[in-house]
Amino acid sequence: MFAMVIIITFMGVLATYSVFLYSKNVISQNEKDSLTTIVSEQTQQVYLLLEQSTELSKIISQQDFIVNYLNNEEKEKQDIDVLNKFESYNINNTYSSIYLLNPDGTTLVSTDESFVSKNYSFRDYFKKAIAGENYTDISIGVTSKELGYYFSTPVKDDNRIIGVLVLKMRPDTINELIVNPYLEINREKIGLLTMIDNYGVIFHSNDETKLFKSVTQLDPTILSEIKEKNKFADYEITTLNYDIRFEEIDSEKEIFSTEVKDKSSQDKFILNIVKINKYPFRVMLVESESKIIAEAVSISYTLGLFVLLAVIITLIIVNFLIIHFTKPIYKLSKDLEIIESGNLDYKVGTKAKDEIGQLSRTFDRMISAVKKSRVEIDRKVKEQTSEITEKQKNLENQQIAMLNILEDVQEEKDLKEIETKKIATIIESIGDGVFVIDNNHNIIVFNQTASKISGFSEKEALGKNYKKILKFIFEKDGKINDKFIKDAIRLGSVQEMTNHTLIVKKDGTKIPVADSSSPIKDADGNVIGCVVVFRDVTKEREVDQLKSDFVSIASHQLRTPLTGIRWVSERLLKNSKTLPKKEREYVDDINLSTKKLSRLVDDLLNVSRIEGGNISIKPQEINLNEFINSYIEETRPLITKKNIDFTFKNELKKQEVYTDPSALRNIIQSLVSNAIEYTPQNGKVFISLEKSKTKGNFLIKIKDTGIGIPPKNQATIFEKFTRGDNAQQMKTDGTGFGLFITKQTVEMLKGEIRFESILDKGTTFYVTLPIKSETKAGEKSFV
Amino acid sequence: MKDIKIVLVEDDEILSKVIKEELEESGFKVYLAMDGEKGLATATDKKPNLVLLDLMLPKMHGFEVLENLKKSPETDKIPVMILTMLGSDDDIKKGLLLGANDYIVKSQHAVGEIVDKVKEFFNEESNPVGKTSKKETKKEVVEEIKEEKKVVKKKKK
Structure with missing residues (x-):
């Protein structure tokens, strides 16, 4: 807050000062410019007048009578004619005289008698004119002792200069121009308004004290020059004591301004010099810088003061605002801090009707709302908590139930595992080789016995196509004999391995095997694999062989006594004559029995052979x-x-x-x-x-x-x-x-x-x- | 007839007794051997007109006896008839291949039939007898085997 005051003050001061400076400059410049303009204008006027005069001089010089006069040797008689002519021009208001000079510079004719027969060849206006140039000069007349303008024009007769016409003008006309009513008004400001000649000498001035003073310090040579020309009679040419040299003011510029300082008083002035075209005169306006500035300053001061006032008022207002608004806000924030710390019952509001008051009352309402909602929240939280506690309890119960289920499942799993293990153990311990293939004919179960019989380990067998591991071949021709497996899958029914099937072991040896294949079906009755059980029947075969050998031998052995009985009986019968009838009958019976027995033995032998499949x-x-x-x-x-x-x-x-x-x-x-x-x-x-x-x-x-x-x-x-x-x-x-x-x-x-x-x-x-x-x-x- | 010597090699007491008696009643001179060794020795010794040779013999199997008989130049010309209890083709074939002239299945025939066969054999030797239909099949087999024998012999050479 305080900082803002400082800032505002500072800025205000800055503003004031800037305004002051700016306005000062502007105003003074303005002033200078206007003066310059004025001077220019006036100069223009002067110029016109001078021109006019020059022109007049020219015209007069070109009059025939003058030429004639000058050419005529007898001049006396014609003097009066010329004079009359001159006088007839009636220019006495403006011009003081008209006179004619002969090539030597002597006045032949003049409206001012005092000039006649006087020689003015020392004058610049003569010198210039006789050289062929129109010239305007200013000097104090030797004769008249008054300041005047001399407009000289060479009189020509077919390019031969035969004389000089001079038109003299009173300075009043120009004076009037210089110092006119307009300027009168501004006299205070104008300062010094002069006309200066080509040496910088003032010959017109609104301040008479300044007459015939030179603007610059003139060299003694120039001073003597002026003296020689007798321009300013006996007047002593002193200087105005500006710190400026003549070269500087002798500028070709039409208008030119420069600052000068009075060497003695150190006051500052501004010189505005305006050249009058062709003429060796200039108009000079000298303004006092200090005066101008002083004026500007005074205005600026006023302005500045106004600004300062405005700033001060602003400050006051701001301060007022600050006091009115920030303090309560500050208080409000402090109050809010209290509330923030937890005291929700603290009241902030004021009775003030302004915005702050409103705001603070709003705060209060908000706080009470917050309080209410807090209470609400507390309540809700309590509710939620109790809900959650309940839910948690439920979850716990569920968890317990889940665990129970999991236990049951695990039990079942365990049972299943036990079952599976049991089955696996059973399969492993079955004396027959057992392998199971899937629909792609890959081995998925391969028990120990199968491994023993085939020579392949379980690892080698699992996952492989059974044809690679278990090669069932026909004993007779060694061709593959796995039709029983294929048929089991294809027909979906149990198939027996054909007799005389061998299996080729891993090491190439062949073992006779027997048994069957059975399809495995899923719940829909689709065949998903096949279980094949096979066993090494080498022993069986040996047993069979022994059996049939035994039967063979046994029957052979049986036959011998049977044949013996028969043959003896035969012999008995042969000698039947000696045998009593009854005995003969007995022998017959023996024979019959023997035959029966024989046949039985034969049959048994056949049956055993048939059943042996051999x-x-x-x-x-x-x-x-x-x-x-x-x-x-x-x-x-x-x-x-x-x-x-x-x-x-x-x-x-x-x-x-x-x-x-x-x-x-x-x-x-x-x-x-x-x-x-x-x-x-x-x-x-x-x-x-x-x-x-x-x-x-x-x-x-x-x-x-x-x-x-x-x-x-x-x-x-x-x-x-x-x-x-x-x-x-x-x-x-x-x-x-x-x-x-x-x-x-x-x-x-x-x-x-x-x-x-x-x-x-x-x-x-x-x-x-x-x-x-x-x-x-x-x-x-x-x- | 009485000159005909037959060596009977049969290990069963009763059977050998009966055959011997029958043959002797038919007028043949019969020498009995009860085992293979003895049979071989007797045949070598007596040089009979016929050897009736059982197969199942102790000490030396009938086939071995037969082989030995056929090996020795002394006995290889003696005709041999195999007496077998079973009409096993293999045994018969083997016997005939080894050099037996014929075979008799004891269990299928009465002893008298055997005697008749022997008689026939000797009659055939002197006069070829017309074939009986009963023995035809067997005869065919015999012929077959004799052919095979020749072939085998040729092969061996």
Whole structure:
């Protein structure tokens, strides 16, 4: 606040001073300019007058009478004529005289008698004119003793200067111009207004004291020059004592101003000098600087004072404002500080009606509003806090619930993990190799046993295509045998590995394996993978081999005593004449039993071979006709014994078939002997060979009129240990294996067997066999 | 007939007894050996007209006996008939390849049939007999194998 006062004061003072200075300058300059203008104007007037005079002089000089006069030697008579002429011009108001000079400078004629016969050749106006120049001079007349202007013009007669005409003018006219009414008014300001000659001598002045003083200090040579010219009679030319030299004022400039100082008084003056064109005169105005300035100053002072006053008033107002506004604001801010510190009950407001008062009352309202809102906020906060506390409680409860759930989930997970581990353990510990592949045939599970059998580690196997790890090949030809895997995926059902499958281990050795593949399906029943279980069957094979070897050896061993019994019985019978009937019967019985036993052993051997899967099929070219006929002959005794009506019909065009003879023999023998044995005395048996309905096959039909197969036995008649319930009555030594073996044999040849039977009417067997059988590898053949 | 010497190599007591008796009743002179070693020795010693050779023999298997017989120039010309309990093709083939002339499946035939076969054999030697249909298939097999033998022999050379 205080600072502002200072600033304002300072600025105010500055303003005042500036105004003062400025106005002073302006005014004084203005003054000077106006004076200069005035002087110029006046000079112009003077000039005009001078011109006028010069012109007049010129005109007069050119008058014929003058020329004539001057040319005429006899001058006396004509003097008066010329004079009269001069006088007739009637210029006495302005001009004091007109006179004519002869080339010597002597006045021949003059309106002023005093001039006549006087010589003025010393005058400049004569000198100049006689040289051919119009000239205007100013001097104090020698004769008249008055100041006058002399306008001289050479009188020419065809370029010969024969005289000089002079026109003398009173100084009053010009005087009047110089000092005119206008200037009278401004006399105070004007100062010194003069006319000066070419030496700078004042010959006109509004101040008479200054007459015939020189503006500048003149050289003594010049002073003597002036004296010689007798311009100013006896007047002593003193100087005005300005500190200026003549060269400086002798300027070619039309108007020129310069500052000078009075050497004695040290006062400052301004010289305005105006040249009068062509004329050796100048108009000079001398102004007192101090006077001008003084005037300006006085004006400026006034102005300045006004400004200062304004400033002061402003200051007062400002101060008033400050006091009125800032103090309360200051107080207000202090009050607000109190409130800020927390005291909301403090009242700021005043009763003042002005803006400050309003503001402070507004503040109060605001504060109370703030207070209210604070209370409100407090309340809300309390509310929120209690809400939050509640929510937190809820969250905590939720958290507990979550934890419980998580525990349960974790439990489940753990259980699942345990389950998974269990399953994994089970899989690992399964004695068989287990691997699981996905739809892309990549291994995703690979148990320990699989690793052992294949020679690949779990790491090596996981993620790879199973074909790279587990190479299942056919034992026979080494070709890939993984159809069972492909079929499981493709058909979506369990597939068994074919027999004689080998697996190629990592090190290249081959191991016989067996088992199956099973598709894995998702909830929608889509196949997403396959589980394959396989085991090393080398031992099994060995066991099988041992078994069949055993069976072989056993049956061989069994046969020996059986054959022994038979042969001895035979011999007994041979010598039957010596044997009593009863004993003979016994021997027969022994024979029968032996035969039965024999057959049983044979059947068992066949069955074991069949079941071992080891029987070979070695097809040969066989002539069916011959084959069957040969068999028939073998059975002839039995046919005759039972008096069977036996027919053999061959409808085939081609007799040659390519099949295994022992297998075929087995089939024929089994069915034909059955037909004969189960047909009572005098029955019929009928064999026919026919074309099969299916291409590539032929049909053997064996029909009898026997006891037939009871319906309840028909379903199981091809199974082991089964005989028809009625079989016993016809054949006592049936083993229950016959049809089983026959069916197996037929199927081994890739044929089909079926029958039709009616109890007590007869049975017909249909056997379809391929005309061309395939070779099957095996170690054994049919017994 | 009485000049015909047969060496019977059979390890079963009863069977050998019965065959021997039957053969002797038919007039053949029979020497019995109960094991392979003895059989070989007897055959080498007696130089019979026929050797009836069982396969399952102690001390030396029938095939080995057969091989030895065929190896030795003393005995290689003696005809041999294999007596087998099982009609296994492999055994038969092997036997015939080794040089046996024929085979008999004991379990399928009555002893009398065996005797008949022997008789036939000797009759055939002197007069070729017409083939019976029963033995045709077997005969075919025999012929086949004889062919194979020749081929094998040629190959060996």
